Amino acid sequence: MNEDNNESGGWACVSLEERALFGEGRDEHRSPHECTKEDMCSWCTMKEETKVHECRNPDLVSMALSGLSGPVEEKQGPCCKFCEMSEEEWEAHREMMLLEREDQRQSEEKKYLEDGIALLGSLKNPGLDAHNKSIDMCIASLTDIFNSDEPNYQNCIYTTTIASVVNSPVVYARSIICVRDITRDHHDGEKRIGISFRGKESGICYRVEIIYSPTRADNLASRIDEVLDANSSYPVSDGVLRGFIKATEFLKFQVCRTGNDGEWDHLCIDPGADFGLWPGDSVAALLMCLHDDLTTALEPAMYTLRGGLPEASKMAFLKGESKLSIHRLMAYEIAYKSIGEATSSMPTDDVLALVSRIKEKLSDPDYAREGPPAEVDYGLLEDEAWEGGHWQ
Incomplete structure (x- = not known):
């Protein structure tokens, strides 16, 4: 049977199994039976009588979604002024409510900033x-x-x-x-x-x-x-x-x-x-x-922020709270390791030059997004489990 049984113009039984089940096949002129509001087959009559009415009242819908009320009572016909509207009236009213809701959303977000x-x-x-x-x-x-x-x-x-x-x-x-x-x-x-x-x-x-x-x-x-x-x-x-x-x-x-x-x-x-x-x-x-x-932690003096940052960013990734790809996440981790080692073993000018090269690469949002960074030495991976590479 059609899903749109409540459309004007009548009901049309298109399922042979349904018509056979209720013993209603072709009419006396051997034409397929078509249901109307005045003449419905047993199947369509049962569907119409047991059809659940979905109330259009926006207050009831909001309360049900927020858990402030119990289940909305099922009724067989119009139960409020919204349900009594014609389809054209309801669609116009619904469109107005959608616009008002969007205005409310923007107003709420603006209020966050103002507060x-x-x-x-x-x-x-x-x-x-x-x-x-x-x-x-x-x-x-x-x-x-x-x-x-x-x-x-x-x-x-x-x-x-x-x-x-x-x-x-x-x-x-x-x-x-x-x-x-x-x-x-x-x-x-x-x-x-x-x-x-x-x-x-x-x-x-x-x-x-x-x-x-x-x-x-x-x-x-x-x-x-x-x-x-x-x-x-x-x-x-x-x-x-x-x-x-x-x-x-x-x-x-x-x-x-x-x-x-x-x-x-x-x-x-x-x-x-x-x-x-x-x-x-x-x-x-x-x-x-x-x-x-992630960019701030590239500064040599930001060793406190760098500490634990790779672990925290991995957890954010696992929780779906990070926009990083795994490859870019690894690029930052390798950069932090390289900067940390450089600050303890290289002259200041060389450290700053290294940081400048790293920043230039990572400033590109597409860098290391789809694959590992090309500038990294992964030699340590051959001897040990992941300990990070070195920026060359």
Whole structure:
């Protein structure tokens, strides 16, 4: 029998087995029997009487998918204003709902960014203009990461289900970076903000926890003019100001990376003075460096980040959270091994030249995507199990 038995124009039994089963074959004129709404065979009558009614009510569909309600009651006919609509009316209404749902999805994703900006903005202090500018740099890093890629099931860090529409796939609002207030009562006046995101190529999940003390910031702000005046009197660049910022420690951060079993592993990373005087400068730089973790780890000084990175990126690959191919994953691992050995045995200029060659190759997203890198010496593979090659 046709699947579209509810189409206008009638029912058409095309199965000889069905007609034979119910004893309804050709009519008196030896013509094949065709069912209409007024004259249905026993088979079509039974199918029509037992046909399950699928309610079009979007609220019921959303509640059922979210688990907030039990199974929708099966009925034999129209049960709400949506089910009473004609096919043309329903399709027009459904199209409108799909457009509204897409607007809602985009609005939710935009709100993720707006909420994150507001949380970071709460770390500002009216008496510390330079600090406030460093927080603006953090907001710029957040925005750059947020806009760096289209969020999907693989790279997203936060997901919300959007209202469902009958006979259409579920739609999600996603974000590749998430900012949350994680302050608790026992934090004794501190404000804590957690920023979670993935390495853009590695898929490794990182969390940067910012710890801000409004009281200490107020203490520094109360005498910042005196500190700046004294700072200008000393030949050492910003030595006085740097000392007071370090003494107050009004803003600090901690970095974690997901371990093999999903736990948070602490990373001892300090970008140092090269990234700026104010601690917010370091946070802004850190966000961008970790988002591009595989490239950042190519820097000779980033030995802490390199430690455990090959293992963490392999786990991200196995969990389906990495965009890397296995060959490109191995290319990075070999590069890290080569840089690590070079820093302990080669002059600085030679190390920098090696790093420059490696960066140039790996900057091509297609490099080592389909096969092993040609520049690598795999001699160690002949003697031992995989220990990595060497970049030539």
